[in-house]
Amino acid sequence: MLAPDSLSKIYIDRRLTETPLVANISERAGNTPLVFTDDPEGVLRHYRENSAATQKDILIVRHFPGRFLSACPGSDGMVCCNYAVFNLGYGCLFDCHYCYLQQFLNSPVQTLYGNLDDLFAELDFKTRNPRVHFRIGTGEYTDSLALDPLTGLSRFLVNYFASLPNATLELKTKSSNVELLLDLDHRGHTVVAWSINPESVIENLEPGTASLSERLAAACKVVEAGYQVALHLDPLIYFEGWEKEYHNLLDQVFDAISPDRVRWISLGTYRYAPGLKEKVQARGPDRMLTGPEMVQAKDGKYRYLKTIRSQMYVSVRKKIETIDPALFSYLCMETRRTWQDVVGSVPDSKKNLDLLFEDRRRALASADSSSGSGRVTPA
Ligand code: SF4
Numbered sequence: 403m404l405a406p407d408s409l410s411k412i413y414i415d416r417r418l419t420e421t422p423l424v425a426n427i428s429e430r431a432g433n434t435p436l437v438f439t440d441d442p443e444g445v446l447r448h449y450r451e452n453s454a455a456t457q458k459d460i461l462i463v464r465h466f467p468g469r470f471l472s473a474c475p476g477s478d479g480m481v482c483c484n485y486a487v488f489n490l491g492y493g494c495l496f497d498c499h500y501c502y503l504q505q506f507l508n509s510p511v512q513t514l515y516g517n518l519d520d521l522f523a524e525l526d527f528k529t530r531n532p533r534v535h536f537r538i539g540t541g542e543y544t545d546s547l548a549l550d551p552l553t554g555l556s557r558f559l560v561n562y563f564a565s566l567p568n569a570t571l572e573l574k575t576k577s578s579n580v581e582l583l584l585d586l587d588h589r590g591h592t593v594v595a596w597s598i599n600p601e602s603v604i605e606n607l608e609p610g611t612a613s614l615s616e617r618l619a620a621a622c623k624v625v626e627a628g629y630q631v632a633l634h635l636d637p638l639i640y641f642e643g644w645e646k647e648y649h650n651l652l653d654q655v656f657d658a659i660s661p662d663r664v665r666w667i668s669l670g671t672y673r674y675a676p677g678l679k680e681k682v683q684a685r686g687p688d689r690m691l692t693g694p695e696m697v698q699a700k701d702g703k704y705r706y707l708k709t710i711r712s713q714m715y716v717s718v719r720k721k722i723e724t725i726d727p728a729l730f731s732y733l734c735m736e737t738r739r740t741w742q743d744v745v746g747s748v749p750d751s752k753k754n755l756d757l758l759f760e761d762r763r764r765a766l767a768s769a770d771s772s773s774g775s776g777r778v779t780p781a
Pocket residue numbers: 493494495496497498500501502503543544545576
């Protein structure tokens with residue numbers, strides 16, 4: 403797995419010099435040069451103008467003047483789960499062939515926002531309605547834990563969310579970087595999530611990420627530390643033998659983790675916006691992603707034919723049900739018609755789907771309190 407020591411240079415906005423985040427980075431950067439700058443915009447401009455390609459080995463830690471929190475961008479006409487994201491930076495150390503950031507970002511380097519006090523003030527304000535339970539994640543424009551051994555960011559976030567009674571933080575990753583999470587008093591307010599795929603897909607399409615066995619070993623460690631986990635079978639990739647491989651994958655996962663520690667499972671078949679296919683093809687021959695026929699949906703994105711998507715969802719959901727019917731899974735960014743075909747119903751509003759998340763949260767919290775584990779603090 404690629405580690406933060408693969409960075410070749412770290413630029414730091416001088417305004418952040420005294421922050422605990424920058425203290426962590428200074429202490430852990432090892433041989434990677436740190437360059438303090440008064441002009442992070444200028445640094446970005448330099449790389450934009452002079453880099454032909456993505457430069458994942460460059461990190462800029464800077465002050466963010468805007469709003470951190472937003473609704474998950476979702477997709478037009480697709481059923482949405484009412485998730486919120488806070489944008490703590492963009493770009494990623496890893497290099498998944500299907501990653502939409504390849505086309506979405508206009509910066510060749512990785513960026514991390516370091517003014518955490520502003521983030522926490524905004525979160526305090528946004529989560530002030532005690533009747534709502536918020537699900538908030540950081541893994542939309544980057545991997546939540548890829549740089550954690552360098553930044554220690556997870557510790558600030560988990561500690562902050564431990565004090566918020568009505569929110570769950572989701573840290574979503576393809577890494578195995580969980581060491582800094584293990585001794586925290588998280589109070590059950592953080593869910594650590596892994597995007598998973600069969601090892602053959604990881605080897606072919608997810609360079610730089612942790613292997614499946616490394617991800618599962620990391621998941622076992624956080625479960626041991628009292629966290630709940632979530633799983634994202636997203637993207638589900640259609641290839642010869644997919645069904646057997648995804649079923650085996652689920653067996654491997656649940657041999658390692660008890661179903662009652664898994665808060666939710668998202669399912670989403672591979673999809674892409676116009677322009678990504680050319681980026682994938684530019685990497686070289688790749689039958690896994692470019693072989694199957696794709697059709698353009700209402701939101702402009704290309705997806706597998708509806709029959710294939712439904713077949714994959716039905717098969718994977720059945721497998722999940724045989725493992726434990728109480729496991730909660732949902733379809734991510736899918737059409738109402740596919741929901742109807744696969745699940746037999748369509749959540750009639752964002753809130754409706756949100757309630758299913760709430761049911762699962764409460765069910766696990768009550769199971770934990772009746773078993774006396776004390777691992778989760780119900781809000
Ligand atoms: S881990 Fe996520 S953000 Fe990073 S390259 Fe892969 S898909 Fe993109």
